Amino acid sequence: MLGFTERKRTLVDFKELSAYAAAFTSSENELLRQMEQKAADIYIPIMQPSAMAFLQQIIRWTGARKILELGTAIGYSSIRMALAAGKEAKIITVERDQAMIEEAANNIKMLNLQSVIHIVEGDATEDLQEVQDSAPYDLILIDAAKAQYEHLFQKCTDVLAEKGIIVTDNVFFHGLVCNIEGVKKKQLNRLVKKVDEYNHFLAEQKDFDTIFLTVGDGMAVSTKKEYTACGGNC
Structure with missing residues (x-):
């Protein structure tokens, strides 16, 4: 068994470990690899490959x-x-940025997935009829405005299936949630605090069990609790 000194020496930087894990994941086709490279080059906010691979496993x-x-x-x-879900799946995805919508639609068309993926143009924080019409959902991914995460989660509970799952990405926000006071830029500090408050909000939800995972930039997986005839207090 390693002693304290040896254990301390074996600690690895989280980013280094994440990069190691990501090296074992691979995208399904060349277009996805190009999208990953473009996102890295000009900072388009997409899920990190290791987090995405885990989400695909949840779907399977x-x-x-x-x-x-x-x-x-x-x-x-x-x-x-x-x-991951297959040709019989139905994915509703919400975006308000017109340029992003056009590029996403082109990428989806290139892989002939128009029958599976439907883009809804609009603000995810608002009540969108197309979102309501396709409810309830087996799985919901929250990956929009971080300052609105709590509001988005509350809206998601209304359209989630009985045994559905809500997955939230970026809940560790580049590790800044562990050192909020060290974030000196006011706007960034407020955003980090919002993410931290959201994480505490998730942990306090009586109707959901949430686990926080150190994959990608942090992922929270929230599942509805199953209540028995005695109200879940047996």
Whole structure:
């Protein structure tokens, strides 16, 4: 057994470990690899490959077929979710940026996934009829405006299936949630605090069990609690 000194020496930087894990994941096709490279080059906010691979596993494990995504960007996550869920799946993805919508639609078309993925133009914080019409959802991915995470989660509970799952990306926000006082820029500090408050909010939800995972930039997986005839207090 390693002693304290030896254990301390074996500690590895989180980013280094994440990069090591990401090296074992691979995208399904060349277009996805190009999307990953473009996102890295000009900082388009897409899910990190290791987090995306885990999300695909959740979809395979649960057999999720009706999926809602809040935050399309260039269509990377919706495409990879579609590949995991299969041709019979239905993915509704919400985006308000017109340039992003056009690029996502083109990427989706290039992989012939138009029958699986439907982009809804609009603000995810608002009541969108197309989102309501396709409810309930087996899985919901929250990957939109971080300052609105709590509001988005509350809206998601209304359209989630009985045994549905809500996945939230970026809940560690580049590790800044562990050192909020060290973030000196006021606007960034407020945003980090919002993410930290959201994490505490998730942990306090009586109707959900949430686990926080150190994959990608941090992922929270929230599942509805199953209540028995005695109200879950047996």
